[in-house]
Amino acid sequence: xxxxxxxxxxxxxxxCETTLQEEAIxxxxxxxxxxxxxxxxxxxxxxxxxxxxxxGDDFDARILAMVGxxxxxxxxxxxxxxxxxxxxxxxxxxxxIILTIGNAAQAPWDRGWDDPKDxxxxxxxxxxxDSVSTLGTIxxxxxxxxxxxxxxxxxxxx
Numbered sequence: 420x421x422x423x424x425x426x427x428x429x430x431x432x433x434x435c436e437t438t439l440q441e442e443a444i445x446x447x448x449x450x451x452x453x454x455x456x457x458x459x460x461x462x463x464x465x466x467x468x469x470x471x472x473x474x475g476d477d478f479d480a481r482i483l484a485m486v487g488x489x490x491x492x493x494x495x496x497x498x499x500x501x502x503x504x505x506x507x508x509x510x511x512x513x514x515x516i517i518l519t520i521g522n523a524a525q526a527p528w529d530r531g532w533d534d535p536k537d538x539x540x541x542x543x544x545x546x547x548x549d550s551v552s553t554l555g556t557i558x559x560x561x562x563x564x565x566x567x568x569x570x571x572x573x574x575x576x577x
Contacts, residue, residue: 422455422458425445425448425458426458428441428444428445429445429458429461432445445465446465446466448465449461449462449464449465449466450465450466
C-alpha cells in the first residue's frame with residue numbers, strides 16, 4: 420500500500436504548513452493499529468497528542484463552577500476610621516513609651532533619694548530662697564512700674 424499522501428502530510432507538518440483538518444487526519448492514521456514499519460517511529464508522537472478542543476463561550480462559567488466560585492462581584496471590605504488610623508496609634512504609643520523611658524532615665528539618681536528624710540532636707544535647702552515674700556516683692560515692683568507708666572501719660576476723657 421502506498422502512503423505518499425501521509426508522507427506528504429508529514430513533510431507539511433514538519434514545515435508547520437498543515438491545517439487542523441490535516442493534522443486530524445494524521446492523528447487518526449497513527450492511532451490505528453496497522454501502521455507501516457517506516458512510519459512506526461511517528462506513532463508515539465501523534466498517538467499522545469490529542470486534537471485541541473475549542474474553549475467555547477461557556478468556558479469561564481465551567482471553570483468557575485469547577486473552582487466553586489460564582490460570577491459575583493468581589494465583596495468590598497469595610498474600612499473604619501479606627502482601623503485606618505491604627506498604625507498611627509501604634510506609632511504614637513511607641514513614641515510615648517520611648518519619651519517616658521527617656522524622662523525616667525534623665526532623673527537624677529545621685530540626690531540621695533534612698534532616705535526620704537535626707538531628700539526632704541535637701542528639697543527645703545534648695546527651695547528656701549523661693550519663698551512667698553520674695554515673689555511678693557517682685558510682683559510689687561512690677562505693679563509700681565505699671566502704675567508709674569499709667570500716671571505719666573495724660574488721659575483724655577470726653
